Amino acid sequence: MSSGEAAFIAALRGLVSHPAARGLADDCAVLEFGGETLIVTHDMMVEGVHWLPEQDPADVAWKLLATNLSDLAAKGAEPIGVLLGYTLTEDNARFAAGLGEALAHFAVPLLGGDTVRSPGAQTVGLTALGRATCKPVPSRSSARAGDSVWITGPVGAAMLGFEALSSGNPSADTSVYRRPVPRLAEGRALAPLVTAMMDVSDGLLLDASRLAEASGVTLALDPRAIPLPADLPNERARDALSWGDDYELLFTLPSGAVPPCRAHRIGTVLPRGDAPLLLGEAPPAGPLGFEHC
Ligand SMILES: Nc1ncnc2c1ncn2[C@@H]1O[C@H](COP(=O)(O)OP(=O)(O)O)[C@@H](O)[C@H]1O
Ligand SMILES: Cc1ncc(C[n+]2csc(CCOP(=O)(O)OP(=O)(O)O)c2C)c(N)n1
Ligand SMILES: [Mg+2]
Numbered sequence: 001m002s003s004g005e006a007a008f009i010a011a012l013r014g015l016v017s018h019p020a021a022r023g024l025a026d027d028c029a030v031l032e033f034g035g036e037t038l039i040v041t042h043d044m045m046v047e048g049v050h051w052l053p054e055q056d057p058a059d060v061a062w063k064l065l066a067t068n069l070s071d072l073a074a075k076g077a078e079p080i081g082v083l084l085g086y087t088l089t090e091d092n093a094r095f096a097a098g099l100g101e102a103l104a105h106f107a108v109p110l111l112g113g114d115t116v117r118s119p120g121a122q123t124v125g126l127t128a129l130g131r132a133t134c135k136p137v138p139s140r141s142s143a144r145a146g147d148s149v150w151i152t153g154p155v156g157a158a159m160l161g162f163e164a165l166s167s168g169n170p171s172a173d174t175s176v177y178r179r180p181v182p183r184l185a186e187g188r189a190l191a192p193l194v195t196a197m198m199d200v201s202d203g204l205l206l207d208a209s210r211l212a213e214a215s216g217v218t219l220a221l222d223p224r225a226i227p228l229p230a231d232l233p234n235e236r237a238r239d240a241l242s243w244g245d246d247y248e249l250l251f252t253l254p255s256g257a258v259p260p261c262r263a264h265r266i267g268t269v270l271p272r273g274d275a276p277l278l279l280g281e282a283p284p285a286g287p288l289g290f291e292h293c
Pocket of ligand 3: 042044
């Protein structure tokens with residue numbers, strides 16, 4: 001098997017037959033169970049890969065919970081509870097304090113987990129359980145030609161926050177990078193209306209091309225319509241589309257439908273052409289987003 005995230009997940013797809021797995025091509029598993037529809041997701045974070053070693057562990061805990069809740073938001077789900085996988089360090093108290101703050105903020109109960117010691121970089125993981133609030137549960141695979149493409153907010157603020165933290169700029173607002181806010185209310189409001197929905201974690205261009213591939217369509221994005229942070233330098237506009245860590249919701253609506261929450265129309269769904277994604281007139285050049293390789 002070739003190395004890298006995409007190749008490994010492709011190999012895992014050969015092991016998957018349960019419909020709840022959605023072919024490992026969605027943000028969450030969608031499990032019919034006891035008359036309910038459970039929404040289940042698990043995301044991990046690693047020191048040096050997902051956060052800087054000098055960051056406050058309280059912010060790491062917040063981000064771990066928020067990024068998992070963002071996957072629930074993309075399915076319009078209401079959180080039920082979470083399980084934590086934790087590697088011990090020198091400062092476990094700050095992590096616990098930050099987790100407590102985030103659990104209270106999002107009103108989500110901690111249900112259990114596991115704790116280990118490890119000789120390597122700290123790794124943390126979280127499983128989030130949710131309940132579907134509408135059926136069908138939105139997927140990445142139901143966008144149709146003629147739909148409009150929308151996003152709930154700007155991309156690129158986390159990149160600026162990361163760069164400010166890395167360069168030790170004390171006056172910059174780094175909160176979007178350190179403490180993202182999952183779009184739970186927006187996801188619930190949008191779920192009955194969207195034709196497809198996902199959250200944007202790996203970069204708008206990569207995640208939009210994944211939605212296009214899952215739906216068998218081409219997404220044509222208008223670069224001038226994509227919302228960017230007010231303080232983004234012009235020359236960083238292309239980087240903002242592919243850096244990632246944005247945690248906004250990307251969704252498609254039938255032509256003419258209006259979203260019930262703040263959102264920006266950024267493009268149109270076309271019948272599938274040669275490429276899954278157009279940025280302006282052509283497929284985007286350069287990196288589309290973040291991948292573990
Ligand atoms: N180690 C793994 N085992 C099983 N499924 C996995 C694994 N890694 C990723 N997946 C699945 O592959 C799909 C894509 O994963 P990913 O890109 O991480 O999604 P997301 O950005 O929503 O977290 C998801 O359905 C996820 O559940
Ligand atoms: C220290 C540090 N370096 C680089 C990044 C950039 N980065 C790392 S992972 C990632 C994307 C999200 O991570 P992933 O594990 O792919 O989450 P998933 O898509 O599975 O939710 C980004 C933008 C970062 N967040 N922190
Ligand atoms: Mg993931």
